[in-house]
Amino acid sequence: MALLDVKDLHARIAETDILNGLSLSIGPGEVHAIMGPNGSGKSTLSFTLAGRDGYEVTSGSAELDGTDLIQMSVEERARAGLFLALQYPVEIPGVTGTSFLRTAVNAHRKHRGEDPMDAMDFVKFIRAKATALDISDDMLKRPLNVGFSGGEKKRFEVLQMTALEPRLAILDETDSGLDIDAMKVVAEGVNNLRSPERGMLVITHYQRLLDHIAPDYVHVMVAGRIVETGGGELVGELEKNGYARFLAAA
Amino acid sequence: MTANEIFGATFSPRGSSTVDGPPWLANLRQCAREQFEATGLPRRKVENWRYTDLTDLGAQAWEPAQATSAPSELSAEIAGTGPRLTLFNGRFVPQLSNLDGLSDGARLMGLADCLAAEPTLIDRHLGKLAVGEAMPLAALNTAWIDDGAVLIIAPGAKIDQRLHIVSLGDGDRAAFHPRLLVVAGDGCSVTLVEHHLPVQDHAYFSNSVAEIFVGSGARLEHIKIQEEAMSATHLAAAHIRLDDEGSYEGFILQKGARLARHEIAAELGAAADCRVAAAYLGNGDQHLDTTIRIEHVRPGATSRQHVRGVLTDQARGVFQGKTTVHKGAQQTDGQQMSRALLLSPEARFSAKPELEIYADDVKCGHGATTGALSEDAMFYLEARGIDRETARALLIGAFVEEVIAEISDAPSRTALRALVGKWLFDLTGHDWSIDLDDGDLA
Numbered sequence: 001m002a003l004l005d006v007k008d009l010h011a012r013i014a015e016t017d018i019l020n021g022l023s024l025s026i027g028p029g030e031v032h033a034i035m036g037p038n039g040s041g042k043s044t045l046s047f048t049l050a051g052r053d054g055y056e057v058t059s060g061s062a063e064l065d066g067t068d069l070i071q072m073s074v075e076e077r078a079r080a081g082l083f084l085a086l087q088y089p090v091e092i093p094g095v096t097g098t099s100f101l102r103t104a105v106n107a108h109r110k111h112r113g114e115d116p117m118d119a120m121d122f123v124k125f126i127r128a129k130a131t132a133l134d135i136s137d138d139m140l141k142r143p144l145n146v147g148f149s150g151g152e153k154k155r156f157e158v159l160q161m162t163a164l165e166p167r168l169a170i171l172d173e174t175d176s177g178l179d180i181d182a183m184k185v186v187a188e189g190v191n192n193l194r195s196p197e198r199g200m201l202v203i204t205h206y207q208r209l210l211d212h213i214a215p216d217y218v219h220v221m222v223a224g225r226i227v228e229t230g231g232g233e234l235v236g237e238l239e240k241n242g243y244a245r246f247l248a249a250a
Numbered sequence: 251m252t253a254n255e256i257f258g259a260t261f262s263p264r265g266s267s268t269v270d271g272p273p274w275l276a277n278l279r280q281c282a283r284e285q286f287e288a289t290g291l292p293r294r295k296v297e298n299w300r301y302t303d304l305t306d307l308g309a310q311a312w313e314p315a316q317a318t319s320a321p322s323e324l325s326a327e328i329a330g331t332g333p334r335l336t337l338f339n340g341r342f343v344p345q346l347s348n349l350d351g352l353s354d355g356a357r358l359m360g361l362a363d364c365l366a367a368e369p370t371l372i373d374r375h376l377g378k379l380a381v382g383e384a385m386p387l388a389a390l391n392t393a394w395i396d397d398g399a400v401l402i403i404a405p406g407a408k409i410d411q412r413l414h415i416v417s418l419g420d421g422d423r424a425a426f427h428p429r430l431l432v433v434a435g436d437g438c439s440v441t442l443v444e445h446h447l448p449v450q451d452h453a454y455f456s457n458s459v460a461e462i463f464v465g466s467g468a469r470l471e472h473i474k475i476q477e478e479a480m481s482a483t484h485l486a487a488a489h490i491r492l493d494d495e496g497s498y499e500g501f502i503l504q505k506g507a508r509l510a511r512h513e514i515a516a517e518l519g520a521a522a523d524c525r526v527a528a529a530y531l532g533n534g535d536q537h538l539d540t541t542i543r544i545e546h547v548r549p550g551a552t553s554r555q556h557v558r559g560v561l562t563d564q565a566r567g568v569f570q571g572k573t574t575v576h577k578g579a580q581q582t583d584g585q586q587m588s589r590a591l592l593l594s595p596e597a598r599f600s601a602k603p604e605l606e607i608y609a610d611d612v613k614c615g616h617g618a619t620t621g622a623l624s625e626d627a628m629f630y631l632e633a634r635g636i637d638r639e640t641a642r643a644l645l646i647g648a649f650v651e652e653v654i655a656e657i658s659d660a661p662s663r664t665a666l667r668a669l670v671g672k673w674l675f676d677l678t679g680h681d682w683s684i685d686l687d688d689g690d691l692a
Contacts, residue, residue: 050633078635090630094648103644104634
């Protein structure tokens, strides 16, 4: 059974149709990439799957592990194993990175019927994962994302993903705003999370992230639908020829 | 009888007072009484009272609060462990106080006792700051002076104990006038926690006045917690004078009372440092006013005002901040910031930040914002599996945390987080118990 199964999904924001019959199936262990020009609906797809307010599904279906996502609230989807790494992580003054992460991890543990982790145990748990992503204790202690560089924010997103161990991770333009070193750290973090049970959906404009995270499938999205699907070789073709032929067809 | 009548023309100048005190005190009371009779309660026509209306207060019937029915003990939570002076309806209650083990260099005592036994300790200070025609409530308090709390710190004394003053209010339609005098000697250092709370939910009126003298190079941290009865009225003013290089760090939490105001009037000496942070949490039909006036009269002083409020239901918040830089006060650094978080469409917030500058070499600024919880932030937390009410508690707590973080005294930060957490629990059904100082990465 597919991990994520999206069928003929239509969605709109404030009366404007953005997704126009999108279908996508991601199996366990697979990494899919969606590429597409600006305005093709890539971020709308990620927010719609995450359940954000204002993204209204008008028809079609989306299932995670055979469970209907559309009827679930944002936090229920997250606890069911869907993780969205944001393109623009939000700054939250007054909440330290550690407190935020511990609250999130404990929300998942509670959902699974496990005891919450206390502060000391959590520090041990998170510190090892943070070090691998080049995240210092100082960053963990600072208010979440406040004053972080673009690269620091994205590394922190990957740290959250590492701590929450999702079934399906969606990375929404995680490469935007990253220099090449930060991209390598982020890509390595993502690659470390690849596993036979986990699916990944990498949304990006550019080839460069996909040089480091080799996808199993590449989809081209135009005007709210997937118009072409191929293997890794499609990335090179898009980089060379752009989206012109798909835009013309749409 | 209306408040103006009972406190003005017809009131007994001594009420049920038990203390005569020295002759100068009678004179002080008499002048204050005449002053109050001339002005009555403040009206909204007065700029300083533009957003807080005392018409209802003046129309209600009040009786002088009785001091005879004090509870026999304090809850452990309120009592704490350190030195403590407790007032009941403005009167010092020895059996609810704990003044043993007070550090050398600190004197903490009832005002009436001080007036009876050692009036010369305070005759140069009592009634010297809280005077003036623009302060009718201070005059009302002074007219009724008979007891209260006195804290005197010897010059150079470093007091590492946290000193508590607890003010208990009780009695429907009962009015009382707590008086606090703090004299922090040159070069001393001390932390004072002032806690106002009820015995039970009565509609009493506490009209509190503090006069605070911070000596040269002295440092006073003053944390005030206003948790009065939800049907009570709490009007308080702290009149502060900072000598050269004196430092005052004030924090005010207002969460109780139906109608409440905390007003600070501070005058800063050369190179003095005055930092006031405040938080207010309002629900129901509460009206919570924070008014701060800072006067830079000598050069090189720094002032900070940082006020944050959370308002829900039909609650109303007010912030008036005024920084005045007088002619001789060059190199003044004065900043004000007020932020309000409105959680319901009926909640209201009024802000009036003001700068009045008569010197040319100064750095001053102010800002005020009002807004709802960020939907982006809510989505971010929910997308990590945190449920909506927890996310709300976390974000509201974080908003308030930014002023709590300015408190130097760590145990007070912890105590205030607990109070904010309790309020958030009532609001959201979820604990706000993130450990900011203590567990994480310590």
